[in-house]
Amino acid sequence: MPNDKKQRIDAANRIPSPKAKELFRDIRRMQEIAKNDLLASSGLTVSTLTRVLDELVSIGVITESGLGASTGGRRPILYRVNGGYGYAFGLDISRVSSRLVLLDLAGNKTDAKEWRMTEETTPEALLKQVAAQAGEWMDKHHIAWDRIIGMGVGAVGPLNREDGIIEDPEWFAAPGWNHVPIVRMLEERLGFPVLLDNGANTALIAESWANRTKNFRHMLYVHAGTGLRLGMMTDNKLIHGAVDMEGSFGQMIIQADGHPYRTPQGNYGALDSYASVYAIEREVNSKLRIGRGSVLRQWLPPGEPAKYEDIMQALNRMDPMVTEIVTQAAAYFGIGLANLLNILNPEKVILGGPLMTESNLFFYTATQTAIRKTYHYPKYQVIFSRGTYGDEAIAIGAALMMLNQLTV
Template sequence: MDFPRITERISNRKAKEIYELIRRQRTVSKTDLLDASGMTVSTLTRLLEELVSQGLILESGFGISTGGRRPILYEMNSTYAYVFGLEISRTLSRLVLVDLAMNPVESYSWAMTAEMTPELLIGLIAQEAERMLQTHDISKEIVLGLGIGAVGPLDRMAGIILEPSYFPAPGWNHVEISQALEQRLGVEVLLDNGANTALLAESWMNRSQSFKHLLYIHIGIGLRSSMVSEGKVIYGAVDMEGSVGQMIIQTDGVPHRDASGNYGALESYASLYAVEKAARSALKQGRSTLLSQLVEDPEQLKYQHVLEAVNKNDPLAVEIMTSAATYFGIGLANLLNILHPEKVILGGPLIRNNDLFFQTATQTAIRKTYYYPTYQVVFSKGNLGEEALAIGAAVMMMDQLVKA
């Protein structure tokens, strides 16, 4: 399907540079833009006038005078356009509609049940996207497009979800998700890994701070990671988003749930699967625990039961969660010793509403990080919570405005 290319909405490279400087700050003066861009006054003035006339930026008043005229202030016009962001994960999928400042307009999510095939989800997404636009009286002409952050492995250039593991429903191999949604919605669609889009969202939220190297790890059914350096996502030769879970932390350790996985792999000790497996085993052994009151059949036990027991200070549940967090902290220390990020953002089901896991994992990582305390790292659960992946997918689409 042919679209008016997002990359062509801003006329030239210099105009893109100015727009990028403005959107990275909430308000910026013309004087500061002169200093940052190195352009002549006449060139900058012309470019600013073009961007204002297109509606991409707004004049937002005057700054404080340092002698002479007060400088004009500029800001990004957040309602110039709107963007959809979509998360496709193993446990849920979420669609958000946001403006260019990433302010949420509306959000909707679906549980990824055993019935949620690609065909069903694509139809529901298209239906919900159309309803959101109609409800908020937003014309499709001012929608930049739809960004998707999905479970890998992916062919992001072709827009295909390749062969992801552990989806509850069948049919999730080789799904041409971008093409399917482009045809249903009539807007441009881009695909990337959910870990990458989550980190893009957090990087956007931290854009006014000085962090240059950010690491993100999503801890759920499996482990997924991403890294941003100087505001850019680092891509390898192939899509290996989930490979962090195959980090070997015990060479003669437990076998992986998949025959192709490594013995003693990190995600065999620190994931939803690992926590549930340990809790089910304890119940079968007849261990004294509140968990036995929450489920009759050990095979029906889920992570939420363990979290409920942890929140009620059940000793066994606390033991299981602490063990998983400690193993994860060891794996995290390995990453810190190799990558040396300035900030680490942890997300996913094992982090949300689980202070025990977060605190245990980060404290373990700090104790095992070389050069500590000379090397200091900031740990965070992030600013966007469970909507980070979807909002980051929208950021990815918005970023196309300044691409060459």
């Protein structure tokens, strides 16, 4: 990192006026907006609007971008966010891979990097790589330290957002991921503000940003991978429970006398035991052990278990056994999803994670099952999507979470 660090600047203090923050929030929602439209939507007088816009221009967070089309009088001035004013890093800490992205103030991706999470990727090892990469990008893109607004982190839970601690996550390949004061560790290395939330929430922030002009009030994000992770949003505000609830969806009981959970802390018959990467691997290897035929037998050395990557290759070859198991897992996922829809009634559900992004079969089976089992269908209909940002959603949302602090 640069050696000329100054006293850190909190994002919330960069725009001091409450009116300016509110107006900047409105401008951020649009690629470009005319002064006349801001006058109509803000409820401000012409003189107050002009004064607040001048304040935002003088700070540097917005810029005049030209003149709009005339509606009979003088052509209106257009405004847009000045992307070069500042930058935010977004870090995704997940079990299989972690990512770092760099966004400008307008939400445009400037750079990205991915790391595989191996048995050597302890917190110290990962954060050393993250800090080095952040410094390299600042040099590469000629970004001064005071133009860094901060870093957002979307991590596997459970976690303590207020204290900035990753608490007791399961299934990391490397040791040391319990009770990690990730915010303090990053701030000491980087010297600028860091915010923490669970990865499902930051992914939902990203997808809400992608849909910001469509006025969805109630949205869900569900991540289907090594485990199942959930985020909820109402009126563009994340819903945080009394404790971090990211993994609660996976603990939904769908068969009370069903499979035991993979650790002693979980529920018997939990959805995670039927509709996760772990569940699919378990079922495939169980069938292989009892002699079921599969193309996997031609690929794997004797006695070696099939991994998720092998199973997806077999699915792409339309292997009958693998297709049957993935279809069944997706149907179970759809049942769990229907339970969520019946309780929460969201307008849009974004489905992310490797099971969704890498398998059309899983996505379509799960969503069709959920639709068939949703109460009040077809009167109540929900929009399903695999999202805009794919595997980068968690990291991009983490950076946007930090950029959002300008208007807090």
